[in-house]
Amino acid sequence: MLRRPVSWLVLLLLLLLLVCSGSSLGQEAMDSYGGWKRVRSVATQQFRAVKSDGRWWFIDPDGNAFLSLGVNAVSLSPDATGSPEAGRYREAARRRYGNRQDWAVEAVRRLKAWGFNTVGVGSDGLVGRQGLPYTATLDLTGGLEEEGERGFPDVFSPAFAREVKTRARRTARALANDRLLVGYFTDDGRVWGASAEALFACFLRLGDSAPGRVALLKFLEDRYLQIEQLNETWGAEYGSFAEIGRVPQVGAAIPRADPDDFQRLVAEQYFTLAQSAVRSVDRTHLLLGPRFSGLPPAPVLQAMRGHVNVVSLASREDLPPAAALREAYRLTQCPILLSEFGGGLGQAKGREGGAETQKERGQRYARYLHEALALPMVIGCHWQAYADPAEGADLGLVNLEDEPYQEFVASVTAANQQAYTRHLGGESLRPPTSPR
Numbered sequence: 001m002l003r004r005p006v007s008w009l010v011l012l013l014l015l016l017l018l019v020c021s022g023s024s025l026g027q028e029a030m031d032s033y034g035g036w037k038r039v040r041s042v043a044t045q046q047f048r049a050v051k052s053d054g055r056w057w058f059i060d061p062d063g064n065a066f067l068s069l070g071v072n073a074v075s076l077s078p079d080a081t082g083s084p085e086a087g088r089y090r091e092a093a094r095r096r097y098g099n100r101q102d103w104a105v106e107a108v109r110r111l112k113a114w115g116f117n118t119v120g121v122g123s124d125g126l127v128g129r130q131g132l133p134y135t136a137t138l139d140l141t142g143g144l145e146e147e148g149e150r151g152f153p154d155v156f157s158p159a160f161a162r163e164v165k166t167r168a169r170r171t172a173r174a175l176a177n178d179r180l181l182v183g184y185f186t187d188d189g190r191v192w193g194a195s196a197e198a199l200f201a202c203f204l205r206l207g208d209s210a211p212g213r214v215a216l217l218k219f220l221e222d223r224y225l226q227i228e229q230l231n232e233t234w235g236a237e238y239g240s241f242a243e244i245g246r247v248p249q250v251g252a253a254i255p256r257a258d259p260d261d262f263q264r265l266v267a268e269q270y271f272t273l274a275q276s277a278v279r280s281v282d283r284t285h286l287l288l289g290p291r292f293s294g295l296p297p298a299p300v301l302q303a304m305r306g307h308v309n310v311v312s313l314a315s316r317e318d319l320p321p322a323a324a325l326r327e328a329y330r331l332t333q334c335p336i337l338l339s340e341f342g343g344g345l346g347q348a349k350g351r352e353g354g355a356e357t358q359k360e361r362g363q364r365y366a367r368y369l370h371e372a373l374a375l376p377m378v379i380g381c382h383w384q385a386y387a388d389p390a391e392g393a394d395l396g397l398v399n400l401e402d403e404p405y406q407e408f409v410a411s412v413t414a415a416n417q418q419a420y421t422r423h424l425g426g427e428s429l430r431p432p433t434s435p436r
Helices: 003-021 088-097 100-113 158-175 196-204 211-224 227-234 257-279 298-304 322-332 358-373 406-417 419-424
Strands: 036-040 048-052 055-059 064-066 068-071 134-137 181-185 291-293 311-315 336-341 378-383
Touching: 036 419, 055 378, 055 419, 088 100, 134 158, 158 181, 158 257, 196 211, 196 257, 211 227, 211 257, 257 298, 298 322, 311 322, 322 336, 336 358, 358 378, 358 406, 358 419, 406 419
Parallel strands: 068 378, 134 181, 291 311, 311 336, 336 378
Antiparallel strands: 036 064, 048 055, 055 064
């Protein structure tokens, strides 16, 4: 009669011992950053990226493996379009919490409970001060296009270099010693021209003394040496290099290699300036590059190598673009952060192929994360939004009344808890828990 109470007592003591040691019922020990203690490296007090046994990982300040599982737009203003619904979520949060501080605390508590460990872009700064790792965006080139023309900024201009340095210092100087900072996105959504040809034309249209046009003409002179050689290759009849882009040449054809190689030169100038500007005030935090929307051109990817630590891509597909990710890695040899995903996973009423239920939406999230983290170069995925931007959008984790989508969140939580073992190549070791 005494055996059963004793066995339960022994089991209870064993469970307590496992909990204290950080492993409970197969749940791997996680550190305060959300890092995984099963994969260890040297602790450097900052986030970094390393390759171990053929797979890339972030390493957190404590030296543990870290996959950045983030959420973007953790904000009281999820819809910045000025629509009639723009203030609806903010008003609901005010009624529920009373103030911004309490809302931020609860948002972070939820994110942790749902298996997230990173505050992504477009989030309220107060959220980033509640103990979760976060990313920062420097916006080095936003609004710096040539006046009156939606082209690419003149990256060869001394004024541009000064502005980039000023913008980097404005943000990075204050964050240089913050251990919770994962790294910096240099820009958000920078477009590298519709094509290499468009970028080439953009620089040709600059003023005669503009550093960018001067750099392009020097590039062509170095390549062809004599205007006659360029004319023969292009099928043109320029009298000098200075006439290029100024005197029309009907029937002339620029070889594809010229715009491609100049695009690489422009990109190298941009990444060199960005790296130098950040490193002048912060020598340790990761450079996450611009947040590209889709795969950037090959010359741009090639130029990134040696200037960034991580390539950041936004993915709008239902599934990870595996071929594009492999190509980006081949050209850069850098790990990849999927800095925004979910565009194709929403319920999106009326959208052909959209999820019909929150449960299905959760299944799609799990499949996307599962397939993304199976790729050895992917070291994180950031969900698109914390709250819905509008009624029926079904893009967030919570609706406009700040109520979690319970079925969706349950699948998200289970998928996030399996992320580390999935990336390592094993089966799930962490059982799902109920969302709170």
